[in-house]
Amino acid sequence: MNSKIRYTDEELEFGEIVEDFLPPPSQLIAKQKKVTITIELTEEKLQLIESEAKKKQLSYSSLIESILNDYTQQVG
Numbered sequence: 001m002n003s004k005i006r007y008t009d010e011e012l013e014f015g016e017i018v019e020d021f022l023p024p025p026s027q028l029i030a031k032q033k034k035v036t037i038t039i040e041l042t043e044e045k046l047q048l049i050e051s052e053a054k055k056k057q058l059s060y061s062s063l064i065e066s067i068l069n070d071y072t073q074q075v076g
Contacts, residue, residue: 039064046060049063049064
């Protein structure tokens with residue numbers, strides 16, 4: 001980091017102003033309380049989940065949670 005910052009008197013260019021696309025606070029989903037559980041998996045299934053999680057740059061527990069969330073949404 002030997003390079004020095006050079007300041008200039010050039011005009012600054014500003015980006016395009018976009019409309020607010022976020023929902024109002026009343027429509028945001030509140031963070032839900034999480035509970036820690038213990039499960040037993042075969043070594044083969046755990047290796048598969050860890051492998052898929054690594055591809056998606058997730059922890060294996062986050063991938064398991066995602067799978068369970070998808071399942072519970074489908075069921076009811």
